[in-house]
Amino acid sequence: MPGLDLRRLAAHLGTGPLSGELIPGGRSNLTYRVTDGTRRWVLRRPPLGHVLATAHDMAREHRVIAALADTAVPVPRVELLCTDTDVLGAPFYLMEEVPGVALRHRDQCPWLTPDHARALSHRLVDVLADLHAVDPAEVGLGDFGRPEGFLRRQVARWGKQLDASRSRELPGIDELRDRLAGTVPVTRRTAVVHGDYRLDNVLVTRDPLDISAVLDWEMATLGDPLADLGLLCVYWNGTGAGDDPITGTVPSLPGFADSDGLIHRYAERSGADVGDLGWYTAFGYFKLAVILEGIHFRYTRGQTVGAGFDTIGQLTLPLVRRGLAASAGER
Template identity: 80%
Template structure:
């Protein structure tokens, strides 16, 4: 394709000093825009912010580029970062290029007909182990000591996502302010601080078939330093979802034979890391709140004509079910 919203291939070619470029939008993303680009010989993946209504502190290309560069020599699989461009005159917004890595993001059942139940279990264990490996990385040792402010992380997260909600609020959302208030009133004490991915889930990693494994962790736009249980709670949300058929949160993949429960994932993480997960209910509730705010932001962009790609029209209908799940989780906690 040559006509891609958010990606001027002629300007990019001139910036890179390459010959004619072709590109395509990589489907599935709901926030930052991701494209596959080639000059006929080399192939790259380009990431840039969405079009319009970019929330403050979100969609930071510099942070994404920095963290995958820092993790290059760790046990966490990440693509090689090729370059970062902060000049908005090139594409209208900052962007970065990274290598294209083999593997597929598993977003729905149709992609998983090759997975046996035994494969599903191995893949699930690997997903948890990669997260544990990430949380085991010493930020100082990879140049990320100043990547975030761990002190008061959870309090700031509740406030931050509350502000993001207010910035995207275009309709009445029953219960969402109650959930925000309950989270703010019950913030637990963090036991430790690590590098946090911020959106860790099955379809944010690339899966290879032979050998079966995870070749790369993607979408680092919300990475920071903070409480690692925030990642675990959100993974629980993505795994359990809304508990309905054709669940858009899970893609229904974790309900296939062989995949363990969300509680099994948490148990493996606790066994691997020694983490105390007795307070995980709060983190799960926060995960539902955060995801509800993200979907509401996408809904807002969709209603103002600022989304690119398919699959956005129905996402706004899932905000309230997420809020209800979050209220249930915080009451259980």
């Protein structure tokens, strides 16, 4: 199996023969379900090729999940971190398998009533507010990032990632980067930032309805928490297409709050001033456009695993256009 040598993994863990399968849906790090017939784990590792500098850091992802274990933020229990690249060709970590499902498509949700959808909207925002309420120093994450200058570094970082993934003309994306760089807002507070918070990066249980785990912490750091809220709104609204793969169309089901409702709930729950959120939303569109362009870059070079990568590149320019509109104050 690409990216997962079960024989070497079994030898490293000291178990009997293992079986495993790729968990579909991810577009960046690779996630597998692994079992020895008795125990079950989830394994995370970087993609197979074109790993951008500072991205896909398994040790950071492992560290933040372990640090949040005793907080109000639901996370899986981490089992093992392996930095020996002789095992799987890249660092990886194992965590417990948590009940629940990542909701990516409407056809997963026939049981989701409008009341369920409304409650899930609120729970999604409340978990984000709980994350941002965690004192980094109290959970051993006081040195997890450099919050001073975070937003400026983020614009520069994703600009560099864009340059590292360029393979075609992308009208408007450099204009968007320049606008963001020239209008960086003042950060009012610092928190643990997830970096990719959205509905399909959490696991949802049906009975009782809840969020059992927040996943995919590869971009977590210390910084401005409004970056998470702006990106959540980007994922919530997507490109506006009826079959939008950015949202998976789940938030369009009856009962889900709109993005204004999410923002209001977050402001109410956290006490944060969300007056500058337009910049953060525009940055979210830029960041997501760069991420998808990096995935498109890997796809064109045969370095992706799984289905659904062939159309990823079509999403970059619609996101750029929405980012430009957000940066200009348009709805």
